[in-house]
């Protein structure tokens with residue numbers, strides 16, 4: 318990692334990494350990075366700890382991307398990245414094509430949890446709790462982007478599950494989830510715990526799916542064009558129940574169980590008597606409890622071996638309230654038609670099982686045109702690139 322750096326900087330980074338890491342040290346170390354040469358990574362993250370299948374390797378695609386969450390790639394290759402607490406939206410460019418995005422623009426700041434980004438016809442759409450903002454012709458001037466328009470402004474303003482992953486569907490509509498404003502609750506307003514759609518002109522909002530506690534990642538199957546999404550299960554029912562979910566919503570109007578039924582079979586202790594689990598669509602695949610399954614994408618590239626084509630990668634952000642931590646990894650779900658046949662780790666090692674400390678948290682995944690898989694990390698403030706070589 319230090320091969321492209323001058324010896325003194327390498328030594329400095331080494332000293333920082335072995336010194337006790339107080340927050341001021343971290344800040345100083347970051348400042349050093351900012352002033353470093355632009356065309357090489359200065360990250361000192363322990364990438365060697367990441368376990369991948371044979372033939373795969375991981376590198377840093379972009380760094381100092383504070384609180385990096387959802388990602389969207391433009392046709393010209395600009396990677397847009399949202400954030401949550403940081404309130405910023407970034408644009409990243411790898412101008413010289415060395416698979417390291419050396420150029421970073423701050424498109425926006427001081428937004429309210431702008432986790433989600435989506436692109437259509439050259440415009441960038443950003444979620445900001447109750448609003449969807451649109452930056453017209455975003456790549457015209459990344460240095461000085463114009464103020465955004467409010468594309469739609471009538472979503473609830475609850476902070477709880479208020480951050481939103483967003484994406485355009487094959488039907489041209491923008492899909493926008495509205496999470497439950499609580500851990501577990503039944504609200505009269507049907508907008509809560511739903512996935513909504515916005516018409517391309519922003520005038521019509523409809524509910525597409527119900528009973529979804531909170532989804533922070535979805536994608537459409539490359540062949541069937543059907544919507545698949547991850548869902549985060551409720552808390553405070555113990556370490557192992559309920560699991561997060563991978564769901565499939567081929568048609569409008571389906572109900573996925575929340576708050577009555579979890580993971581397809583588990584009756585909610587408070588609301589489960591009101592409606593039976595048989596009323597609802599069960600998950601395609603039950604994921605680990607508390608793993609916080611966020612971004613998911615179908616693998617549509619050609620770099621990875623045949624067995625990965627059209628399978629699903631899921632970024633598991635990691636648990637916050639489980640006795641022993643779970644998640645902190647990228648999972649692979651293999652499908653046979655619409656059935657899941659396996660759910661296995663693809664990339665792991667961000668969590669040290671022994672110390673129970675994590676140095677990174679995968680938040681989203683994205684398939685690049687060359688077939689590499691990008692993974693954003695909102696704790697380590699980077700975007701990784703996972704590639705394969707035979």
Ligand SMILES: [Ca+2]
Pocket residue numbers: 356410411412413414415416417418419
């Ligand atoms: Ca570069």
Ligand SMILES: [Ca+2]
Pocket residue numbers: 528548562573574575578579580581600
């Ligand atoms: Ca469900």
